[in-house]
Amino acid sequence: MSxxxxxxxxxxxxxxxxxFIAIIVCTLAWGTTWFAITLQLxxxxxxxxxTYRFALAAALLFAWCALRREKIALxxxxxxxxxxxxxxxxxxxxVFVYWAEERVASAxxxxxxxxxxxxxxxxxxxxxxxxxxLLAWGAAGLGVLGVALLSWEELTSARMGEAALIxxxxxxxxxxxxxxxxxxxxxxxxxxxGVASFxxxxxxxGVIVLVLFALATGRAWRFDPSWGYVLSLLxxxxxxxxxxxxxxxxxxxxxxxxxxxxxxxxxPPVAMTVSTLFEGKSWGVLALAGIVLVLLGQVLLLRxxxxx
Numbered sequence: 613m614s615x616x617x618x619x620x621x622x623x624x625x626x627x628x629x630x631x632f633i634a635i636i637v638c639t640l641a642w643g644t645t646w647f648a649i650t651l652q653l654x655x656x657x658x659x660x661x662x663t664y665r666f667a668l669a670a671a672l673l674f675a676w677c678a679l680r681r682e683k684i685a686l687x688x689x690x691x692x693x694x695x696x697x698x699x700x701x702x703x704x705x706x707v708f709v710y711w712a713e714e715r716v717a718s719a720x721x722x723x724x725x726x727x728x729x730x731x732x733x734x735x736x737x738x739x740x741x742x743x744x745x746l747l748a749w750g751a752a753g754l755g756v757l758g759v760a761l762l763s764w765e766e767l768t769s770a771r772m773g774e775a776a777l778i779x780x781x782x783x784x785x786x787x788x789x790x791x792x793x794x795x796x797x798x799x800x801x802x803x804x805x806g807v808a809s810f811x812x813x814x815x816x817x818g819v820i821v822l823v824l825f826a827l828a829t830g831r832a833w834r835f836d837p838s839w840g841y842v843l844s845l846l847x848x849x850x851x852x853x854x855x856x857x858x859x860x861x862x863x864x865x866x867x868x869x870x871x872x873x874x875x876x877x878x879x880p881p882v883a884m885t886v887s888t889l890f891e892g893k894s895w896g897v898l899a900l901a902g903i904v905l906v907l908l909g910q911v912l913l914l915r916x917x918x919x920x
Contacts, residue, residue, distance in 0.1 A: 630862075630866075631863055631866060631867055633859075634859040634860070634862060634863040635863065635875060637855065637856070637859055638859050638860050638863070638872075638875045639875055639878040639879055639882055641852050641855060641856040642852060642856055642875065642876075642879045643878070643879040643880070643881070643882020644847070644851075644882065645847070645848055645851075645852040648844040648847050648848050648852065649710075649713075649844075649848070651840040651841060651843075651844035652841060652844055652845065652848070654836070655834055655841070656834050656835065656836050656841070657826075657831045657834070658707070658710040658714075659707060659710075659822060659825065659826050659829075659831055660826060660832070660833060660834065661845070662702075662706050662707060662710065662822060663819055663822040663823060663826065664845060664849075665845060665848045665849050665852075665853060666702050666815045666818050666819050666822070666849075666853060667815075667819045668845070668846075668849040668850075669815050669849045669850070669853035669854050669857075670812050670813075670815035670816045672849065672850065673808055673809075673811055673812035673815065673854055674809075674812045676808055676854070677808050677809050680808075682806055683806060683809060684812070685809075686805055686809065686810065686813055689799075689803040690800055690803045690805040690810065690813075692799075693797070693799040693803055693805065693810070694800060694813040694814040694817055695814075696792070696793070696795075696796030696799070697793050697796045697797050697800065697810075697817075697818075698813075698815065698816070698817030698819075698821065699821055700789045700790070700792040700793035700796060701789070701790060701793030701794075701796075701814065701818070702793075702814060702815055702817075702818030702819075702822075703818045703821045703822055703825075704785070704786065704789035705789040705790045705793060706786075707822075708782045708783065708785050708786035708789065709725075709782075709783070709786045711782050712780075712782035712783040712786065713779070714779070715775040715779030716775070716779030716780060716783070724780070724783045724784060724787055725783070725786070725790075725876045726758075726760075726876055726880070727787060728790055728791060728873040728876045729871075729873045729876070730753075731787055731788065731790075731791040731873075732791050732869050732873045735791045735792065735794070735795050736795070736869065739795050740795075740798065754908055758904070761901050790873075790876075791873075794864070794869045794872075794873065797810075797814075797861060797864065797869070798864075798869060800814075801864075801865050807858060807861050807862050807865070808858060810861070811858060811861060860872050860875065
């Protein structure tokens with residue numbers, strides 16, 4: 613399946629609406645998780661919280677497959693791909709992001725993650741030989757520029773000391789891990805794995821690795837019974853993991869992983885809106901201009917041919 617195939621003009625209207633809905637739901641889901649994550653910090657170690665999140669999400673996905681009588685078992689090639697997604701997407705990606713946000717402003721993390729579509733285009737060119745149209749590269753560039761303008765005040769006020777530089781390195785590693793996870797997701801697709809069962813197994817492998825890491829590093833297995841922690845955990849597991857990743861991987865299979873990865877540029881505006889409602893965040897002219905550029909980039913990607 614090359615990047616030159618499946619032009620949007622050939623996509624059925626029903627599929628176009630499904631893509632549009634998937635983008636909106638994923639954007640709202642992951643845009644609100646930034647605030648939900650802040651309610652997870654404090655009592656419970658971040659690695660343990662991530663373990664709880666994906667353990668619950670994996671259990672819900674397996675239950676979903678059972679209720680729908682979907683095939684749960686995977687073959688060897690599918691399990692190998694699921695293990696890759698588990699390690700890179702659900703372990704390294706999330707752990708690095710949590711650690712990065714302890715050292716650098718979340719706005720800086722958001723700007724770097726907006727470049728995920730770029731890294732996807734490069735990774736899929738190297739691994740699968742897919743050539744993306746120039747429109748896709750331009751759209752990815754608009755996403756980075758838009759998020760930078762959106763977060764300009766936070767970027768200019770961020771202190772770039774030693775801790776911040778470590779945070780930048782962790783964020784860059786998280787972006788690379790996320791792109792690698794998408795490569796393994798594509799391999800799972802090529803191997804014929806179903807979206808729901810493949811995602812459930814991927815999260816399960818991620819949980820196994822997280823548990824082993826937590827035990828090896830002597831992390832305390834605590835749980836915070838407060839309403840804030842429990843409700844945010846449920847939101848992160850059900851909405852931010854089960855619903856969002858099912859729609860994300862489905863969108864990636866239909867329209868390409870670069871289009872799906874561009875959601876990382878769409879989530880900061882939602883995160884800022886949540887911050888405005890709950891934390892008194894103010895908007896400026898640059899922020900509004902950034903939103904326009906981000907949305908324009910998404911429109912260009914949807915008009916481009918299918919991309920990795």
